[in-house]
Amino acid sequence: MPESRSVADAVQAALDAKSKPRGSLGRLEDLAARIAAIRGTEAPGRLRPAIVLAAADHGVAARGVSAYPQEVTGQMLANFASGGAAICVLARCTGAELRVFDLGVASPVAHPAVRDLRIGPGTADLTRGPAMAQDQAAQALAAGRAVAAELAAEGIGVVALGEMGIGNTTSAAALAAALLPAEPEATCGRGTGLDDDGLERKIEAVRTALARNRPDPTDGVATLAALGGFEIGFLAGVAIGAAEHRLVVLLDGFIASAAALVAERIAPGSRDAMIAAHLSPEPGHRLVLDELRLEPLLDLGLRLGEGSGAALALPLLDAALAILDEMATFEGAGVTDAGR
C-alpha cells in the first residue's frame, strides 16, 4: 500500500482541524488514520463489520492439552448456530454480521447458519507427524481467501477473525514457537483453564511437535501444514484475502493472531491491514502482536476466543470513523483554535 502514508497524513490533518485539542482523542485518531490507509481513502465513511468465526477439531486434543473434551467443539458450533454463545450476543450488541464456518469439526452440525467448508474431521495429532497434508493447508488458505473476496463483494469493510476448536491454543502455540521463533514455554498458556499438569503436557506437546516435524519457519504453508489448525489456516487465508481487498482485519486473541502471523509469513505486508482488538492473558499473544507490530486496543483479561474480543473492539473502530466523518471543525463551529 504505497499511498497509505499520504492517506494517513491527510486524515491526521483533517482530525487536527476538528474542534478539539490536537491529538486529544489519542489512539482513536491513530485508528481513524490506519483504517483510512487500509481502505485507501481519506473518507472511509462508516464500515459494515462481519465476524468470521471458524471452527475445527485438533488431533492433539487427545494429548490432554485442554481443560475441555473434544466433543465441545461441535457442541459449541451448534451453540453458535442457535444464537446462544457469547459471540452471538456480542455480535448483536455491535450490529456485526456473524458468519460461522465449519472447517472440520469431529461431529458436524447440520444447520443453515453453519457453512460447510470441511477439510476433514479434524487435524492429525501434531506430536506424531504433520497436522495436515500440504494440499489441505493450501485448501484452507484458498477457502479463506475466497471468503474474504466474497465479503468484499458484499460491501463488508471490517472482518473480525474468531475461532473455536478444543486444542487450538496448542496448535497456535506451536505455530508461534516455530514462526517467531520462541521457546514453547514462552508461547504456551493455560488456554481455557488448564491446571499445572495440563500446562506441562501442552508445553511438552509443542516441544515434541517441533522436534518431530522440524517445520521450516521461512515456509509459512509448510509450517501451517505441520502444526495445523484447519480453522487457523482458513483465518490466515481470510487475512491474506482481506488485505488484498482492502478490508480491515480485526484480530481477536492468541489463536486469531497466530493465524495472522501465518498470513504475514505467507503474504508479507498482510499485517498492514490488521488491527489488534485486545491483549489476551495467553503469554504468546504479546509476542505475536509485537512481531506483527500491532498494539492491542483493549486489555480486559479476555480468554474466550470466538471473536469475542474483536466484537468488543468494533465500537471503537466505528467511533473513530464517526469522529472523522461527522465532527465539526474549529472553523465550522466558530471555536478559537489556539493550537494551530
Add this chain to the structure above:
Amino acid sequence: MPESRSVADAVQAALDAKSKPRGSLGRLEDLAARIAAIRGTEAPGRLRPAIVLAAADHGVAARGVSAYPQEVTGQMLANFASGGAAICVLARCTGAELRVFDLGVASPVAHPAVRDLRIGPGTADLTRGPAMAQDQAAQALAAGRAVAAELAAEGIGVVALGEMGIGNTTSAAALAAALLPAEPEATCGRGTGLDDDGLERKIEAVRTALARNRPDPTDGVATLAALGGFEIGFLAGVAIGAAEHRLVVLLDGFIASAAALVAERIAPGSRDAMIAAHLSPEPGHRLVLDELRLEPLLDLGLRLGEGSGAALALPLLDAALAILDEMATFEGAGVTDAGR
C-alpha cells in the same frame, strides 16, 4: 449497599453457568457483577445511558494555565448544543442521551439544548482566594443531586460524567492535591496541550491556591468552595445523587474523577456506584482512581474530556449486561461443562 456482595456473587454464579470457560470473559464479568450490585438486582437487564455534560468557566484561566483562551468554553458549549463536538458524535454512536448543562460559563449560550443552571459567570481566581462561596458550592452540589434524581425518575440506568471548562484541569489538580493529598507536581499535567512554561505556571497556581486557601481536606464542601469548579461541584452532586438512586456512575477522565473524589469525601460510599471508563495521560488521574479503588476499562491516551472516554466505554457496559441477560447456559445449549 449491604446486599451488594450477595448480588455480585449471584451474578458470578449465573455467569459461571453460561456456555464458556469460567471467567473467560475477564473484566466483562466483573463489570456485569458490579453493575448488578449497584442496581441491587441479579437481573439488571439492559440500561439506558445518559451523558451529563457540565460546562463552566474558571477564574484561574487568567493565570495562563491553559493552552486555550477562556472564550473557548462558551464556544464549545454552542458546539455541544449544535451537535458538532466530539461528544455529540460519540453519544450518537453509542445511543446515549446527551444532556448539556451550563453551570456558569463567562459567555452564556441561549439554546434549547443547553439547560441553564448557572451559579455565576465563572469561578473566582483560586490563587487569590476561594473559587466560590460556600453557598455556591452547596448550590452546585444540590443541583447535581436534583439532576440525578430526575434521571433516575426518567428511567436512566447509567450516568456518564463529562465536563468542559478552560482552566478546569487546574481546579481538578488543586482538588486532587488537597483531597488525596498529593504534591501539585504529582497532580498537574499538560491538560489540552500546555508547554513546559505553562505546566510550570499551573503547578505554581495550584501551590499558591493551596497555600492561600488552606482547605480542610476532611471538609469536602469547603475544599470544593476553595478550589472550585462550578461544573465539578455539580458533577460531584450528580455522583452523590446517582449513588443514592442506584444509578451506575461512569467516570470520564481526570476532571470527572476529581469530582468523583469530592463526592466520595462528602458522601462516603458514593464510589460504590462508580465505574472508571478510561485512564487519562494526566498524571493525577491514576492517583485519584487508586484512591477511589477503581480500575479503568480503557487506556487509549484520551485527554479531551466532554465525557468522550465514558462514551467510548458505554458499549462495554452494554455488552456485559447483554452477556448476563441473553447468553445460553452450558445446560441450555447442551455443551459439556468440564470446568464444573
